Amino acid sequence: MTTLTLTTPRRADWLPKYGVYLAIAALIVYNAAFTPYFLTVSNLRIQLIQVAPIIIVALGMALVIGTEGIDLSVGAVMALVAALIPLYLGYGVIAAVIVSLLAGVAVGLINGALVAKVGLQPIVATLALFVGGRGLAVVISDGQLKDIRNADLIYLGSGDLLGIPVLVWTAALAILVVAFTVRRTVFGRRLLAIGGNRPAAELAGLPVQRVLITVYVLCAVLAAIAGLLSVGRIQSSDASSIGLLIELSAITAVVVGGTPLTGGRVRVLGTVAGAVLMQLVIATMIKNNLPPSTTEMVQAAIILVAVYAARERKTR
Amino acid sequence: KSEEEPATTGAGAAPAASQVVQSAAPGAATCTIDQHGGEKIDLKTAKVGFSQSEKEANPFRIAETQSIKDEAAKLGITQLTTANANSQFNKQISDVEQMIDAGVQLLIIAPLNSDGWDSVFAKASAKKIPIVTIDRKINAAACKDYLTFIGSDFAEQGKRAADEMAKALGNKGEVAILLGAPGNNVTTLRTSGFKDQMAKIAPDIKITFEQTGNFSREEGQKVAEQLLQSKPNINGIYGENDEMALGAVTALKGAGKKPGDVKIVSIDGTKGAVQGIVDGWISAVIESNPRFGPLAFSTAGDFFGGKPVGQDIIIADRSYDESNAKSDLASAY
Amino acid sequence: MTVLAVAQRRAGHAFQRQGALAVLAVVVLIALAAFPNFRSPDNAATILVAAAPPMLIALGMTFVIITGGIDLSVGSLYVLGGVLASWASQYGFVAAIAVPLAVCGAIGLLNGALIAYTGMAPFIVTLAALLGARGLMRAVSDEGSTTYIVQNDAFHTLGTGSLLGIGNQVWLVAIIVLLGMVVLSRTRFGNAVYAVGGSEDAAALMGVAVRRTRIGVYVLSGLLAGLAGTINAAKLGSGVTVLGAGMELDAIAAVVIGGTLLTGGAGTIAGTVAGVLLLGVIQNLINQVGDLNSNWQQVISGAFLALVVVAQTYLVRLRRT
Amino acid sequence: MTLLEVAGVSKVFPGVRALDDVSFALRPGEVHALVGENGAGKSTLIKVLTGVYRPDAGELRYQGEPVSFATPMDAQRAGISTIYQEVNLIPLMSVAQNLFLGREPRTTLGLVDRARMDREARDILAGYGVTTDVRARLGSLPLGAQQMVALACAVMIDAKVVVMDEPTSSLEPREVETLFGVIQDLHERGIGIIYVSHRMDELYRICDTVTILRDGKLVHTGRLADLERVRLVALMLGREVSDVRREGFTVFSGDHAAADDTPVLRVSGLSSRNRLHDISFGVRPGEVVGLGGLLGAGRSETIKAIAGAYPVDRGEIEVDGAPLRHPTTVKAVAAGIAVQPEDRKAEGIIPGLSIRENIALSILPRMSTFGLVSDAKIDEVVDRFMKRLRIKAAGPHQRVGDLSGGNQQKVLLARLLATGPKVLLLDEPTRGIDVGAKAEVQALIDELAAEGLGVVLVSSDAEELVEGSGRVVVLRDGAVVGVLTGDDVTTESLLATIAEAGA
Numbered sequence A: 001m002t003t004l005t006l007t008t009p010r011r012a013d014w015l016p017k018y019g020v021y022l023a024i025a026a027l028i029v030y031n032a033a034f035t036p037y038f039l040t041v042s043n044l045r046i047q048l049i050q051v052a053p054i055i056i057v058a059l060g061m062a063l064v065i066g067t068e069g070i071d072l073s074v075g076a077v078m079a080l081v082a083a084l085i086p087l088y089l090g091y092g093v094i095a096a097v098i099v100s101l102l103a104g105v106a107v108g109l110i111n112g113a114l115v116a117k118v119g120l121q122p123i124v125a126t127l128a129l130f131v132g133g134r135g136l137a138v139v140i141s142d143g144q145l146k147d148i149r150n151a152d153l154i155y156l157g158s159g160d161l162l163g164i165p166v167l168v169w170t171a172a173l174a175i176l177v178v179a180f181t182v183r184r185t186v187f188g189r190r191l192l193a194i195g196g197n198r199p200a201a202e203l204a205g206l207p208v209q210r211v212l213i214t215v216y217v218l219c220a221v222l223a224a225i226a227g228l229l230s231v232g233r234i235q236s237s238d239a240s241s242i243g244l245l246i247e248l249s250a251i252t253a254v255v256v257g258g259t260p261l262t263g264g265r266v267r268v269l270g271t272v273a274g275a276v277l278m279q280l281v282i283a284t285m286i287k288n289n290l291p292p293s294t295t296e297m298v299q300a301a302i303i304l305v306a307v308y309a310a311r312e313r314k315t316r
Numbered sequence B: 001k002s003e004e005e006p007a008t009t010g011a012g013a014a015p016a017a018s019q020v021v022q023s024a025a026p027g028a029a030t031c032t033i034d035q036h037g038g039e040k041i042d043l044k045t046a047k048v049g050f051s052q053s054e055k056e057a058n059p060f061r062i063a064e065t066q067s068i069k070d071e072a073a074k075l076g077i078t079q080l081t082t083a084n085a086n087s088q089f090n091k092q093i094s095d096v097e098q099m100i101d102a103g104v105q106l107l108i109i110a111p112l113n114s115d116g117w118d119s120v121f122a123k124a125s126a127k128k129i130p131i132v133t134i135d136r137k138i139n140a141a142a143c144k145d146y147l148t149f150i151g152s153d154f155a156e157q158g159k160r161a162a163d164e165m166a167k168a169l170g171n172k173g174e175v176a177i178l179l180g181a182p183g184n185n186v187t188t189l190r191t192s193g194f195k196d197q198m199a200k201i202a203p204d205i206k207i208t209f210e211q212t213g214n215f216s217r218e219e220g221q222k223v224a225e226q227l228l229q230s231k232p233n234i235n236g237i238y239g240e241n242d243e244m245a246l247g248a249v250t251a252l253k254g255a256g257k258k259p260g261d262v263k264i265v266s267i268d269g270t271k272g273a274v275q276g277i278v279d280g281w282i283s284a285v286i287e288s289n290p291r292f293g294p295l296a297f298s299t300a301g302d303f304f305g306g307k308p309v310g311q312d313i314i315i316a317d318r319s320y321d322e323s324n325a326k327s328d329l330a331s332a333y
Numbered sequence C: 001m002t003v004l005a006v007a008q009r010r011a012g013h014a015f016q017r018q019g020a021l022a023v024l025a026v027v028v029l030i031a032l033a034a035f036p037n038f039r040s041p042d043n044a045a046t047i048l049v050a051a052a053p054p055m056l057i058a059l060g061m062t063f064v065i066i067t068g069g070i071d072l073s074v075g076s077l078y079v080l081g082g083v084l085a086s087w088a089s090q091y092g093f094v095a096a097i098a099v100p101l102a103v104c105g106a107i108g109l110l111n112g113a114l115i116a117y118t119g120m121a122p123f124i125v126t127l128a129a130l131l132g133a134r135g136l137m138r139a140v141s142d143e144g145s146t147t148y149i150v151q152n153d154a155f156h157t158l159g160t161g162s163l164l165g166i167g168n169q170v171w172l173v174a175i176i177v178l179l180g181m182v183v184l185s186r187t188r189f190g191n192a193v194y195a196v197g198g199s200e201d202a203a204a205l206m207g208v209a210v211r212r213t214r215i216g217v218y219v220l221s222g223l224l225a226g227l228a229g230t231i232n233a234a235k236l237g238s239g240v241t242v243l244g245a246g247m248e249l250d251a252i253a254a255v256v257i258g259g260t261l262l263t264g265g266a267g268t269i270a271g272t273v274a275g276v277l278l279l280g281v282i283q284n285l286i287n288q289v290g291d292l293n294s295n296w297q298q299v300i301s302g303a304f305l306a307l308v309v310v311a312q313t314y315l316v317r318l319r320r321t
Numbered sequence D: 001m002t003l004l005e006v007a008g009v010s011k012v013f014p015g016v017r018a019l020d021d022v023s024f025a026l027r028p029g030e031v032h033a034l035v036g037e038n039g040a041g042k043s044t045l046i047k048v049l050t051g052v053y054r055p056d057a058g059e060l061r062y063q064g065e066p067v068s069f070a071t072p073m074d075a076q077r078a079g080i081s082t083i084y085q086e087v088n089l090i091p092l093m094s095v096a097q098n099l100f101l102g103r104e105p106r107t108t109l110g111l112v113d114r115a116r117m118d119r120e121a122r123d124i125l126a127g128y129g130v131t132t133d134v135r136a137r138l139g140s141l142p143l144g145a146q147q148m149v150a151l152a153c154a155v156m157i158d159a160k161v162v163v164m165d166e167p168t169s170s171l172e173p174r175e176v177e178t179l180f181g182v183i184q185d186l187h188e189r190g191i192g193i194i195y196v197s198h199r200m201d202e203l204y205r206i207c208d209t210v211t212i213l214r215d216g217k218l219v220h221t222g223r224l225a226d227l228e229r230v231r232l233v234a235l236m237l238g239r240e241v242s243d244v245r246r247e248g249f250t251v252f253s254g255d256h257a258a259a260d261d262t263p264v265l266r267v268s269g270l271s272s273r274n275r276l277h278d279i280s281f282g283v284r285p286g287e288v289v290g291l292g293g294l295l296g297a298g299r300s301e302t303i304k305a306i307a308g309a310y311p312v313d314r315g316e317i318e319v320d321g322a323p324l325r326h327p328t329t330v331k332a333v334a335a336g337i338a339v340q341p342e343d344r345k346a347e348g349i350i351p352g353l354s355i356r357e358n359i360a361l362s363i364l365p366r367m368s369t370f371g372l373v374s375d376a377k378i379d380e381v382v383d384r385f386m387k388r389l390r391i392k393a394a395g396p397h398q399r400v401g402d403l404s405g406g407n408q409q410k411v412l413l414a415r416l417l418a419t420g421p422k423v424l425l426l427d428e429p430t431r432g433i434d435v436g437a438k439a440e441v442q443a444l445i446d447e448l449a450a451e452g453l454g455v456v457l458v459s460s461d462a463e464e465l466v467e468g469s470g471r472v473v474v475l476r477d478g479a480v481v482g483v484l485t486g487d488d489v490t491t492e493s494l495l496a497t498i499a500e501a502g503a
C-alpha cells in the first residue's frame, strides 16, 4: 500500500515531463537504423538550421500561450519583414535589422492593444493580422520575389560562426533569453500569474495591460528575427510564401512540448524539444521518400500521442 | 533605398516575348459562334471578366494578369473586371458566377483546378457567354461548356524537361523530383510527362526521390537540403517550377557543391532561373509563357467576328539553355 | 427589479445578439445604394449559394465554441467529404451522402472522444485531425491527383438544381440551420451545450452528461463539415482536392462576429448566420469594386474583420453601462 | 438503519493525506454536522460520498447496499444531492435553466417547454423567498440568491440525502431563516442531511449529530447536544479545553477607534454608474471601519471602486492626503491600498501557481534588482508570512489550488500584507474559514490596525462586523444610509439601521 502510493505519482509525473524527449530518442534510434547518413554532422547541421526559425517563433508563441493567449499573426510578421528588408537593405544590414525589429514591434503593439486594451480574444485579435498582414506584405513588395545579394544578411542566414551556423547561435541565444525571462524576471512571473488568473492578477495590482502588450511585442519581435534570418537563409525575400503556416508549427511545438494552452505555465525546453521532434518527423518522412498523405497522418498521430502523454491528469 | 540591382538583370526594357501558337494543325477542331451560340458583339464595348486563380505574388501570375490588363487597355476595352480567388477554389467559382450575374459578355478564366466547373458552365451556357480558359485546361467539352483553351501542354513541358535532363546527365544517373503543390493538375502533368519520357529515352536514369516543395523556394530549399544530405550521390534535380529549382541552388551552395555538380532542370522561364543558367547552376529551363493577353483577346475577337477559332490553342514554349540564356535573359519574365 | 429594468436588459441582450445582423443590414444598405450590380436578384442568389457550405461549417462550429471548444479540422473534413461523396456517387445517391457523413462523423467522434476522455485541449486534438483528415483525403485520391467525377444525376441535381428560383442547397442549408436553432435553444442537449461551456465543473456536479455533450458537438461539427463538402461536390460535379485551406478560421471568424464568445457558454445561431452572410457580402463587395489587387483585398478583409469585432466589443460594453 | 455510510475511507492527494481511515454514518431524518478546521477533509469526504472522487480505500454503503458512484450524476440519480461549498451553477444561463438543468420539462414534441419551466421555477423559488426574473442570467443575481437557487436545485429532485457544504456562508440572516425552514421540512420528511459549517450557533440550532475531523482523521462522532461548545472547538483544534476556554471565541479587542484625526483613506462623493451613489467616509490610521448592509447593498462595489477595479464616475479618493485620480488597480496598490476580493477563487488566488509565487506576486519589484527576481528575498518573506498566518501546506511550493479554502484565504491575506499597505480593504475575510483560522484572522486585523493601518471590513456576519469595527457605515442600494459610532456599534442598532432604511 505504502509503496504503491509512493511510486504511482512518480510514474505519473515522469511521462508528461520527459515524454517528448523519449519520442525524440525513439526517432533517432529508428533513423540511425534505417536512414542512411543519419548519424552525421552534416545531418545534425541541416536539421538544426531548418528548425532554428521555428524554435525562435515557438519561443515567442510559448510566452503568449503562457498568458492564455495565442498569436496567429507570426507568419504575417515574417512576411512583412521579408517585404521590408529589400527596401532598406541599400543602407546596409543594420538598417534592415532595425526595420525588421520595428515591424515586429508595430505588429506586437497592435496585437497587444487589441488583446489588452480592447479586450478581444487573442485568437480573434491576431486573426485580423493573419488575414491582412501577409496581403499588406505582398502589396509592399509588389508581389515580387527579390534576390538578396547583401553579403552581411546572407551571412546572418547562411553563414557560420566558430563552425556553427549563425542561425543556430541566434536560436540558442533566444532560448537562453526566454528561459531566463520566464524563470528569473519580474516580467516572467507576472506573465505566468496573468495566464493563471487574469482578474486576480489585476486586483493584485500587476500592470496587466503592460505585461500583455509586452508579451505580444516580444512574440512578434521574435517572429521578425525569424523572418530576417529566413530571408538571409533563402537568400531571397518572398513575402507570399515565407513563414506560411508557421503559426501552426509553432503552436504544435509549444503544446507538444508540454505547455498547456490554458496558460499559467511555460515550458521553454519542452518547446524546443517539441519543435525538434516535429522537425525530425518531417525529416524522417522526406528522407524515406514518403508521400504527403503518409507524412500528414503520421504527424497527426505523433501530435496526439505526445500531447496525450504530456497532458494534465486530474486526480479523481 | 533598395539594394542595387546587378547590371545583368536590370538590363533595359527588352521587349517581352509574346506567345506564339505552336501549330495550327490542319484538321484540328475549331469553333465558331454559330456552333457555340451567342451573338456577335464588338469586343471594344464588351463587358469582359477576368478571373485569376492565385495571388499576384509570383512572376507567372503577375505577368499573366498584367498581360490581360495591358492588352485590354491597348484594345480600348474599358469594361474589364478582374477578380482573384487567392487560391480558394470556391471563391473562384463565386467570383465567376458574380461576373455572370453582373452581365459580362466574355469570360477569361485562369482556373485554379481543372474539375469542378459544372455550376459555372450551367450558368454561363444559359446566357451563352463564351469562356476562354488560359494556362490550365478545364476537363469539359470545348465549344460547348467553354469556348477554347489557350495554354501550354504541361505534360509536354515535363517531357521536354526529361529530354534536357537526359542530355545533361548523359542518359545515366540518379534524379530527384521537387514536386509542385500536391493535388494540383500542373504538378500531376509535369510529373507524369517527365517520368514517362524518362522511362522511354533514358531507362538508366533512376528517379529515386520525389518530395513536394509546394512550388515555393523556401520549401524547395528545405527538401533539397534533406535530399543532398541523405542521398549524396544524386546527379540531377528536376524542379517542377523555377522557384523550387532556385531553392535547390541555394541548398547546393550550402552543401558546398560547385555549379554543375548536380544538374538542375526546371520549368517556367523566370528571370532568376535563366540567370541561374548564365551562372552555371541550372542546365536548362523550359518556358511556360504567361503573357496570355494578346492571344486571348485576338481569339475572342476572331470568335465574335464570326471566324472559326481553335478549340485547343497550344502555345509554343521556348526553352533556355546555356546557348541562349545570356542573350534571351531580357525576355524572360 | 423593476419592469423597466427587465425590459431594458432584454433590449440590451437583443442588441448584443443581433449586433452582427445590424452591421450586416448597414453594409447591405450601403451596397444597395452604391453598386447597381449588387441589386440584382441573381447576385443575391449567388451570395446565398456561395454561403451555403460555410454556413453549415459555421453552424457546427457554433455548437463547439459554445461548449468552450474549437474545431480546426472542419476545413480538412470539408474537402474529404467532397472527395468521398464524388467517389461514392458511382454507387448511387444514398452512398454519395452516407459515405462522407459516416467518415466525417467518425472523425468528429474521434475528436470528441479524445477531448472528452483524455482532457487534451480541443485546439490541439483538432489540429491533429486537420492534418490527419487531409492525409486521408490525399491517400484516397492518389496524393490529390485523382479528381472523382460525380456520377449520379440525382446527387448532381442536389447541388445545381433550384426550387422557386432558389438553389436546392440553400433550401437544404436553411432547413438544417433552423433545425440547429431548435436543437440549441429548445432541447436538453442544447441546454447541456450551454451548461458545459458556462462551467464544466458545475455542469458535471449538476448531473449534465459532460462527456456525451462534448462528443456530441464534435460529431455534429464533423457531420456538418462533411455535409458541406458533400453539397459542394454536388454543385461542382467533382471531388476537388484543392479546397478548404483556411476554412476553419473563416468559420471561427463568422461565429465570433456573430457574437458567440470563444470562452464558451453564450452565443446564438442567428448571430452566426449573420456572421457568415456578412463575410460573404464583404467578399462580394470587394469584387464589385472590381479592379482591386488581390493583396489589397486581403488587407481590406483583415481590417474589416478587426473593425467589426472591435465595434462589437464596444457596442456590448456600451450596453453594459 | 443507516441511510448512507462509509467505513475506513482514505484519500490521498499528492503530498496530502486528505482522509485517513474515516468512518461516517447518516440516518434518515438526521441532520448531521460535519466539522473541522480548514483542510480537515470535510469537502473531500463529501466528494467521496457523492462520486466526485474515488476513495483510495474504504467502502461506501447506501441504504444498506455497497455502492460505488462513478460520477456525481450517479449519486444524484440514486437520491444524493449536494450543494457544494463554492456556488456551482452556471452564471451565463438563466435562473430557470439552472434550476431544471438536465431535467427540463418537455412538450409532446420532445422540445423544452420553456413556459412551463419558467412558471414552475418562479413557483419553486418563491417558496425560498427568492422573487426574481427567472429568465435573467443567474450571474446577475446576488450571491445569496444564487445560493438559494442552488439549494432549490438540490432539494427539488427526489432526494433521500441532501449534502450542504457551508450553505450559509453567503446568505443574509433572512435567507438563513428560510434555509433552516427548508432543513426542518426535510428533517420531518425523513431525509438525511449532512451539514458543514463553521458557524457554531447554527450547528447547535439545527444539528442532531456531529462528526469531527482533524487532519483527515476522525476524532469524534456522537450527539451534538451532548457535546459542550468549548469541547467541540477543542476537539476540532486538537487543543485542551482549558486553553480554548481561556482564549474565548472572539479575539477582537473591541478598541478600534483611533486617536489620530487625519484619515489615511478618505472617500468622498463616490458615484459609479447606477450602482454607487455619493458614498463618503474616512478611515483613520489604526481604525477598523465596517461596511454593513444586506447582500447587494454595494459593499463589494465600493471596495472595488476604491481599489481601482470598478469604474468611478464621480468622487474623490485620498490615501494619506494624496489624491488618487482615475484609480487603476496598479495605482491603488502603489498608493498603499490592498484589497482582498470577495470571490477568492475567481479573483483572488492564482490556483496554478505555488504558495510562494502567490504571496510574492504583488511585491515582485521589491524582491528584485533590475527586473531580476531574488529567490532568497522571496523565500524570506514567504517563510515569514507562512509562519505568521500559520498556513497549513506541504511546503511553499505546493499549488495554491490544492489547498483547502481557509488556507487559500490565508495565502491571499499574506499577499496583501506583504505589500506593506496603508489601507486594507477586506471583503468577507472570514467567509468559509474555520473557528481557529477565523480567530487568527480577526486577531491579525486587530494587530494590523494597532500597527497603524486603516482597515475597511465587509462582513455579512453581523457579530463579527460589530465586534471588529470601531465604526460601521451602513449601505443600502449603493448609498450610505447611516453611520454607527461609539457605543452605538451594536448588533441591534446595526440591524435596526438596516431595517429602518429598508422600511
Ligand SMILES: Nc1ncnc2c1ncn2[C@@H]1O[C@H](COP(=O)(O)OP(=O)(O)OP(=O)(O)O)[C@@H](O)[C@H]1O
Binding pocket: A315, D013, D014, D016, D017, D018, D036, D037, D038, D039, D040, D041, D042, D043, D044, D045, D085, D402, D403, D404, D405, D406, D407, D432, D433, D434
Ligand atoms: N484536488 C486536490 N488535490 C490535492 N490536494 C487536495 C485537493 N483537494 C483537497 N486537497 C487537500 O486535502 C485536504 C483536505 O481538503 P478539504 O477541501 O477536504 O478541506 P475542508 O475540510 O473542506 O476545508 P475548508 O473548511 O477550508 O473547506 C487539504 O489539505 C487540501 O489541501
Ligand SMILES: Nc1ncnc2c1ncn2[C@@H]1O[C@H](COP(=O)(O)OP(=O)(O)OP(=O)(O)O)[C@@H](O)[C@H]1O
Binding pocket: D140, D141, D142, D143, D293, D294, D295, D296, D297, D298, D299, D300, D301, D342, D427, D428, D458, D459, D460
Ligand atoms: N439590483 C441589482 N441589479 C443587478 N445586479 C445586482 C443588483 N444587486 C446586486 N447585484 C449584483 O450582485 C452581486 C452581489 O452584490 P454585491 O456584491 O453588491 O453585494 P454586497 O453588498 O457587496 O454584499 P456582499 O459583499 O456581502 O456580497 C454583484 O455582482 C452585483 O453586481
Ligand SMILES: [Mg+2]
Binding pocket: D042, D043, D044, D085, D165, D404, D405
Ligand atoms: Mg471545504
Ligand SMILES: [Mg+2]
Binding pocket: D296, D299, D300, D301, D342
Ligand atoms: Mg459583495
